[in-house]
Amino acid sequence: MIEWVTLGTGSRPVPQPLTTPLVWSGAFGGALALVALLNALVGTDRPGLALTALSLLAALLGVRSRFAAAPGTAVLCWLFLNGFAIPPAGVLSWAAPRDTFWLACLLGATLLGTTLSRLAHARAAYHRLTTGGTPQPPDEPTRT
Template sequence: MRQSAQDHALSPISGASVSLREAPVTDVPGASAPRRTGGGEESMVLEWRYIAKGVRVVPEPVATPFIWTGAYAGAFVLVTVLDLLGALDRTGLALAALSVLAALLGVRGRFVAAPGTALLCWMLLNFFAAHPIGEISWAGHRDPEWMACLLAAALIGTTAGRVLHARAAYRRVSPYDGTG
């Protein structure tokens, strides 16, 4: 069987398909003449063909309300776990953990969800992890820094997510040249 430049690199995993075609057995290495079956028909040979997957767009980000729900629930669980571990007396650890949460949520979210994510994380940090506990307060020296840190984490996560998705989409759109 003759092989084109694409045939050597194809497998079912990489998007190839198997098709049956009528071909004389002389196309098969080692055969000298067409072989006839009982009904006078030539035998069938398997041929690999490349199936183009087409253009796939960049995945859509998750809707903003779902990101905010994840931020609220995740921050609540995270602050509760840190409280049970006795680590809330160090607010720097809680801020770092909530910043990681905001960045992870940002990877799948939209840019417009970042400020709300940062605000929800800050509210739970301020309400449960900073003194006076149980009250939302504003300390002019620390709260702007906390808000900026959480907002930067959410924006960095969102930017990283958009770049990674765009690079993956670019690779899927790139033409297959058959060189491997």
């Protein structure tokens, strides 16, 4: 007779988000490397490409971070975008409509990554709780 048993017993914990300083270190190093790579490959005259790449980086960092890390992550990515991805390189400037849009895109990407990650973990935890019960033998007679 074959008896079916579940291999994974017990609950698996939801992964803990990374600490905020670690996420910000990743944003600093990742944005620096990404902007340097883009400047070497396509130059500084393509801010749309740099914004897209940094938004993807921010979303990826958001997947493993807390919501509290999102504003700092967005600002760090924006600093590299503004300071080194547009001419003149090395000069920070503020053009209200453009930079507000860039900050909103970077913050939105970070929050989107964090939100999607939290929803995925919550859904997986819900499915583990609802389908992880012990198997019942088929059609056992009831005792009275």
